[in-house]
Amino acid sequence: MDFSLLPAPILIGLGGLFGLMIGSFFNVVIFRMPRGESVVWPASHCTRCGYVIKWYENLPVVSWLALRGKCRSCSERISIQYPLVELLTGVVAAILIWFWLNDGRGYDLDFKIAVTFLIIASIPIFIIDFRHFLIPDMITFPGIFLGLAISFLPGGGTPMRSVIGALACGSFLWVVGFVAGKIMKKDAMGLGDVKLLAMTGSLFGAETALLGLLFAAFLGTVAGVPMLLLRKLDEHRHIPFGPYICLGTLLSAFYGPTVLNWYFGLLSR
Secondary structure: OOHHHOOHHHHHHHHHHHHHHHHHHHHHHHHHHHHOOOOOOOOOEOOOOOOEOOHHHOOOOHHHHHOOOEOOOOOOEOOOHHHHHHHHHHHHHHHHHHHHHOOOOOOOHHHHHHHHHHHHHHHHHHHHHHHHOOOOHHHHHHHHHHHHHHOOOOOOOOHHHHHHHHHHHHHHHHHHHHHHHHHHOOOOOOHHHHHHHHHHHHHHOHHHHHHHHHHHHHHHHHHHHHHHHOOOOOOOOOOOOHHHHHHHHHHHHHHHHHHHHHHHHHHOO
């Protein structure tokens, strides 16, 4: 079936429904991954009484509302995070479909796939990294392979650009973290950030990913300075860098050439 022949409202609706299902999976990742648990087994269950959740009790958003936010067996409250993550992912997916169908028509297919993946993947990355200072391998590794896969699509990058992007960006950030760690005599950069930058390098190429890293450093500084002044940061409390890598890469992907042209234009005056 050629989905491109479907009316735009149906495509947007399908994108939203698919996003709801992805959001349901994200909830599993957000809850289990930091605990070192499998996201496949055991089946979804109440953490208090062990009640195994039936498939019809696990429908995104709807089931939470129908159960009034409580376990059917023991009435343990179910966090509102679950429907919110599902709803957010669904809305973001629908907006992305709308954008690609309208203002984003001129972009290459590989770029559309890369941006869509990064934006959707940013949801669990934001939550887990802010809470636990971790970035899931189950997101970054598939993202690296996705970047290589879409490099074979016509009109976009090349497999060599994807491979070099992943290796160069990951290696660069690892070296930066290693040197900074030696200077500060403590871990300065998590491997999750290294793998995340390797993922963005694979998806967008080294130039976009490294410029995105500069944007990320700037955004992190803007966010960190007020927190330092308010004494919210110290050697034990620091800013998770993964969300800023995601934001910086998106800024670089869409506005990188414009920023570089402006910058080099200033230098040539």
